[in-house]
Amino acid sequence: MSSITEENRLKVNGLLDPKKKSIFGQFYTPLPVCQFMASLFNTIQGDVRLLDPGCGIGSLSAAFADNLIQQKNVSSFEIDMYDIEPIVEPFVRQTLTACEYETGIRGIKFKSQFNLKDFILHSSSLLSSHKIEQPYTHVIMNPPYKKLNSTSDHRMALRRVGIETVNLYSGFIALATKLLAPNGQMVAIIPRSFCNGPYYYHFRDLLLKETSIRQIHIFDHRENTFDDVLQENVIIYCEKSNQEKKVKITSSPSADFHYDIESQEFVASDMTVREVDMDSVVNPNDQQKFIHIAASEREQIVVNSLSSFKSSLKDLDIEVSTGAVVDFRVADFLSHEFKDNAVPLLYPVHLGNEVTWPKEGRKPDWIICNSHTLSSLWQNKGSYVIVKRFSSKEERKRIVATFYDSKLPFDLIGFENKLNVFHHNKRGLDETLAKGLFGYLNSTLLDEYYRQFGGHTQVNATDLRALPYPDLNTLKRIGEKIINLSLTHKEIDYIVSREIFAMTGKRISDITLQIQEKIENAVSILKQLELPKAQINERSALTLLALSQHLPTGNWHDIQCPMLGVTPIMEWCKVYYHKQYAPNTREAFRRQTLHQFVSAGILVYNPDNPNRPINSPKACYQLTSEAFNLLKSFNTRDWDLNLKRFLEQQPSLVKRYAMERDVEHVVIEQNNEIIGRLSPGQHSKLIKDIILDFTKNFAPSSQVLYIGDTANKGIDQAKDELMKLGVRAEDHGKMPDVILYDSRQNWLYLIEAVTSHGPVDGKRYDELQKLFGMSTAGLVYVTAFPDKKTMTKYLADISWETEVWIADNPTHMIHFNGDRFLDHDNFT
Template sequence: MTVELTSILDSVRNSVNGSSCRLERSRIGQFLTPARIARFMASLFEREREHVRILDAGAGLGALFAACVETMVSRNYRPLSIHVVAYENDQKILPYLKETMEWCKSTCQRAGIPFQGEIRVEDFIAAAIAQAEGRLFAVHRERFTHVILNPPYKKIIGESATRQLLDAAGFGVSNLYAAFVWLSAKLLEPGGELVAITPRSFCNGPYFRRFRINLLNMMSLHRIHVFGSRNKAFRDDDVLQENVIYHMIRGGRKPERLIVSSSEGADFDKSRSRSVPYDHVILPGDRDAFIHLVLNDTDDRLMEKMEAFTTSLVILGVDVSTGRVVDFRAQEYLRYLPKEGTSPLIYPCHFVSGFVSWPDESGKKPNAIAVSPQTMDLLLPAGYYVLTKRFSTKEEPRRVVAAIYDPNRVEAALIGFENHLNYFHAKGKGLSANLARGLALYLNSSLFDQYFRLFSGHTQVNATDLRKMRYPSHEQLLRLGAHIKHQMPDQAMVDEILEKECGING
């Protein structure tokens, strides 16, 4: 049974994942863990324990805790006892979960290991908050040696009871998976280990900042595994998500080095693994605690090249903001063609050869916005601005695409930028011409794009992420800008100019 359990669960998972059930699981953000992933996750636990207490919150079929039991029973050093606590409140899946718990019990009995299994049909978040708070009359505070998680992936609605409960307890997060990981980590005993598979989105950006900081203060990161393909980790569920698996230990000193590995999907026998300095993954002094996934020697060289740039947007006197015009909210003021009483409205479709080409008469998007008291707060004074697209797909050749808004090419006193764009500006006004050109060239360089992909797991290009990036000095940007005339040079020339003017080795 110890050899076959997770494989048996895979066949059950495929049976449970019928089309109607799959839609329901997608609605609640729960995706059942394939056997190969469960086994890999269980293999990451390092420490030997005499008495093992395993927490699996959002257990589903129980593949994760079953893989833990399977792994521990097969090791030379076996625990003296195993206790599993599994949270699951989906009534449809409970019969399968009970069978898994019985299989674990039988396996431990044959190995001569006392086993206790509990299935708690209740809301994990509410139960965990009661445990974590540890108030005078709270329930007994239990602690676990191991946590293994594939939590639900779903945004928490702002006014929901779950959000109110989390906020009141000081666990304010925007997604269920972060809440599950944070609360589970709080339930670990000192030295306890956590292995989780979640979206990569928590590694950077403002939405998970509080979660990231608290988790990394409480836990030391020892291993992180990245999936190269968005659709292979949970292939049967049609999930397009950049997933990572990570192993952390409660408390203790941060390791000098950690393991970063990667694979396309669940083909872990073909994974690439490397030891990386901890400070290359979580940069010292970074108040946002971004997690950089340095997967290979190319990524190391990128990090080294970017060290040549030490200037921030603050030092440059430049800021970046998200376009103010949300088109569906301002629909009554939008016009497909410019006319008297309107100002240009710029969308990503206006990007042509590194500049804004306006108007676009294809009819796909409006070209103008009516100027009125209701729209004045959405408009900016004419000037040189640098724009970037906010959204891309992972498969696109570039994540960061920049264009220059040149006021000499568009006759207008005011300008509107749609919400699918970010715009670089100087206190709400335009930049100098050469500074804008130089900044746009840098943003369109291969170096910037590759580093941004390393730095950010999102397919979005957020203003917050752009603020965190390193930039050339003011003088270097002016020299870069002098190379741009009527259009952006081709990619090879952009990269050559950057290397020459900024002293970057190819």
Template sequence: MLLQTEFAVLENAEAVRAEADGCLPNRERFAQYLTPSSVARLMASMIVNSPKEVRFLDPGAGTGILTAATVGTLCGLSKPPVRIAVTVFEIDNHLRHYLERTLMLCDELCDDRGVEFDVDLVGGDFISFACSFLRDDLFTGFSIPQFNICMMNPPYQKLPLNSTYASELQRVGINTANMYSAFVELATRLIEPGGQLVAITPRSFCNGTYFAPFRRNLLSSTVPTNLHLFESRTRAFEENSVLQENVILSCIKRVPKASDRVTITSSDGPELRDLATNTVELGRVVDPNDQEQVIHIEVSESASGITELMRALKCSLADLGLEVSTGPVVDFRLKDHLRNHASGNTAPLLYPAHFRKGTCEWPLDGRKPNAIEVNDETRRWLWPTGNYLVTKRFSSKEERKRVVASVLPEGQIRNELLGFENHLNVFHVAGSGVREISLLNGLCAYLNSTLVDSYFRMFSGHTQVNAGDLRRLPFPTRPQLRALGESYSPSLTQEELDLIVNSVLFEGDKTMAKKSHLAVNRAKMLASALRVLKELDFPREQQNERTAYSLLALAGLTPDKRWNEAAAVPLGITPIMEFTEKHYGRKYAPNTRETFRRFSVHQMVQARLLICNPDKPERPPNSPKTIYQLESDALHLLRHFDTPSWSEQLSKYRVRVKSLRDEYERARAKTRIQVNVSETQCISLSPGGQNVLVKTILDDFVPFFTPRGHVLYVGDTDQKFAHFDESELKRLGVTIDRHGKMPDVIVHFKRKNWLVLIEAVTSHGPISPKRRKELSELFSHSTAGLVYVTAFLDRRTLTRYIREISWATEVWVAESPTHLIHFNGDRFLGPYKD
């Protein structure tokens, strides 16, 4: 039996998950989206207390990766529990074999750590069992179990109101139409006082009337300790193409206290490379005076400032005597009455496309009809002409604004009746227009402000703007709205509009006005930096806040500056992160430094936007002294952003940057590392980084351990396939997918017919159990035996990664080039059968 380490148990569990995820015949039926190991590790890290005896519940276990992450975390503590008793539910028999394999890994780890490990694997659906527990009947007299830790990734699935599940839930007092909220609510009832629940779910439960009862029940019995937001709608479960903003919620079952604080973290995707943190009072997450208990996710100090400003506004929509409703005309239900052109017996039919830049443009030539016939069947869906304000119900999350408002003044469209289509939200008074046009103009200015847009994004993860969400916004007073209305014009720029809103809302309060000015400017500068990245054609992976903040830092643009004030500020990665926290209130975890370098700054260097080490080009990119600076032509371009000359300057820059890249490559070629891959062939690798180690592997490891070995592949950070003998690999039965994750060096040791796969580790990536499985699959058709080697420059680096290294692999350290460390035991260097 191989001993498990805390790290290895999760890596091996991830390998099991990856294997199962490739074949899930019941994925759609059971809404199965298996948790990636990085997410499971983050969830397990949120465990607050470790009881001596852990009673653990995983109600939708899948392959058991959440159980593995929890057991690994608990066993890694200086004082691990005495006993871990796990109860896991899994409805899909197809997954049982994978789940049993993971539980065996957990058992091995606990046995090694002297922790008693008990398992109750229930092959059935959690809802039925939990409802039976809670009713205390039909379950052979068992008493209600009391768990002290629960981890879950529940199914993301609707729950029909006429289903058996809905009936069972109603019998225990739970009314919900969604499986994931049912799982969470049942689990909170099965957790003992002081116990902890950690769940990854869609963000949709955080706001909206639909989930209000669920939020009230959850927050009346538990206290949130951690919230993690996956800001990308596609990446938390990107392997399964899930289009949903997800959150991880950790909470303790107890009564809230005044001193309670919530740690809020966020990242773009499941790799958690760009982890940002913010700690706030519980009252900032859930307003105690809010009847709907909406959950606000303030991912930064800047977001916290927005919440403070909005809560200073005390009026509700009802206080203003106004209502907001979804447009009453559902076009597909009345399609026989729709007309492309208006006539004597029709009313104008208004769609979102009719509203642009704060005004109404009707009629339009396009795919949508412009009119609806007025008759007995349609009349009840039409409203009298008047002053109305509308917002679009749907917007892309990547659009500049989530709330887009426009005013339709009475008389602009001359007709007794108007039709508002269902994709609009309409502000009105009892189904009629608003008498005061200045009030509506002021409301339009307010809703189109950066302040409202930033606040709305904090509690709504949808691309949909519901009437209910608008209804629960705080609003200025009537006098304030009138004052805004007097100054409002659709032709105002966003900056002019925000200045007016700021001066009217916080007139006489210099402190709040200053806070508002800072919060709005932070949001606008971030949005504009994202636009720059998009217009410079950066890949979508770099069109994110981390890269935008890096650009702002390197341009020296604090929130109070404009792009024409951009400068070429030489900065290293840590100063970039410090600038972001100081000026934009976004605090990134210290371990994201490498993420900034590899996934933001590196791409800007490749695009020739930045120069790496302008003072000393031969300095390795991963040196602690490395600095970056805006290239002079890039700086000139940025100073024209948001001006009439931007498009012209951008075109010129694109022509110029190509020649700059060529010139840059010629300069870099002089500092490249020359390595011999055979007696007759020499290649060059980019300077610094792991390539210093790659050269040592080729110069020292290959001649000593694989004499006369044939080097088939060498990778480079600049060029993935720096050297590639594709025909020889094919002769050995290996066909390479160029998108596959290759090792750094591949050598064919012909004398013994071994294919030696070598990973060069300087800052990341030894051959872990997961990586070993990936490589074994990538080279599964090899007729040569596979040997796995992790190479390090020195022993100090080895000690940082030793817990991650897989068994049945080799380790080579460059400072002792004639020695090899073998991980496991019956023989030394050679291939192993899995």
């Protein structure tokens, strides 16, 4: 069902009016996200009533239905769907028809209703008049995002049922919560903005009182989930229950969710996972009930550290406001040159640690003071702290503060609208207090804290009001230590961390700050080594740190050069850098970092035994001697020269190590073309026999789509061909050793080469069925052995409905009641 809705999603996106799409937040959910969301429901059984408000074409309902038909003990299934877009109706009907068919053939009673109505207006009316006949057992949604005016119809309708909120998405969630049955479950993808700030307090209060949060998934990188959405999204799974349990927090850099056969879960590349008490998500003493989503132990340390600061700006008698000058409204009174009655106008371009004004460029430096502008100008007295409202995606810090001491010789000053200004009644603050605030806002800890609930690149005054602040005396102590405004972030972090230690007795500088510094060091090294952009990320940085055994408190000249496998690398990241990756992300480490490091001459593969088979559990990696010596010189005067020499030698290094690896490689040729090079070993020899002898005898018209661990016929090359056959090939680690496709028979041959483990037994048969279940081609399951002696070890494990082929007797096939019986005598 999901495959149908994904095709329709792409069609409908092209039909929607872009302006209307933006106004109503019509951002339809991609298939992988739908599948992940549907997989989060803990139980689906008995009589199931599903609500899908803002359903679009029904992608989420289809994914839920795909999950439901895999469950046992489902008696009936009813779907209630809402949308206000008439264009989607025929596509929704198509989705519901598919759901009815799939449930019907499984004996599940099905009922559905599509409401071309406004969900909030319709359901709140039913709720207020007590006309809700039966609550829902499950809710799945991707609600629209749109601010609600205080007098809007939606706001008034929600108030009538006791809901106070400021956005359509939170209104959808709150209303659906009230429509849920006791112990009912809800999964939604929504902006992260509800986690903090006074505007969403009533919504947080309702959500936390009426449901228990079971899981939250966050996306590390902005704009990766929906192409057109700026907000940072989270996926939240709640249960209508007061029973508190552990909260599972997962994260991923992107939304490339796929089914992992080993864990039987939907996962994403580089997914992290941790379980925490609810008190770690919402501090019981926090009256605002902010929701903190710490995806790693390191992030949790940040939350815990700043929880010692409990003051608000109101407590400190400090205000923060958006700059009052909206330049396009007073364009006639702006100037690049001084004129009579002109005063300074500050833009983001004027900001650094201090204000640099005037500054040549496109932005005017002056605003003329007159009756049109006077109300927008402030007193040029005291010390202001200024924060840019917008940060670029590439900018290292989200919050960047500037100290301004009113040194310009004018009575008034203008702050442009893209600035946030800390002040007291439109005048500057006490100098020492302002310097303390400047230091605190520029600290790495506060920036890390803000990123955990800052939903986008924009830093609003509202966000800054929501932050915790040190008390007045602490801010002044920080200010007294900031003698020089050009302090480095490291120096500022030291000052702030000393204050935290004085209050809590906890030293954090040796943990969070040094971890962050070492990761940034490693990322910088990878950039200077000119690795591809896809490898410039935290996973690759941590891999480099692990393989050099570089501890957060260590120095680069003390690094080591051990041999490590993928699992020990991931464990090292968890223990020393507090980053716990999900076990099923091993392939991302291997194929998206380690392979590229080997190709770049940074690592050598299996240095202790180059002949080790590629699927050996003892496979390992080690820094090349040249890379090791280079890394030892990082942050020294020798680095630049050593880096230059390494890059000059890199092509010959890569060639040399490649030649060493290739000396014993098993080369596979077909039709006078090399289609693969495999690591030496019996397993690789058997794969070669499959390509040459099995195909000749049993699949002569087939083409080789995939050979495990080869560049020529690897997963990337196979994806497009398999997609044409209805198969989404995402996870290399779960693919069979060889895939052949016979277009004449329309058969896919899924072949496992077995020398020491891994026949197509019952478990592997089920795995392959799930992986290739959507294939439009017939499936032939084959276990290949080098000889009869090896086969006899596994004979009892081989699954029915499969075939067995033996390399030393290549013209015969042993048939285990498979439905693709191949008669070798009459084969044509």
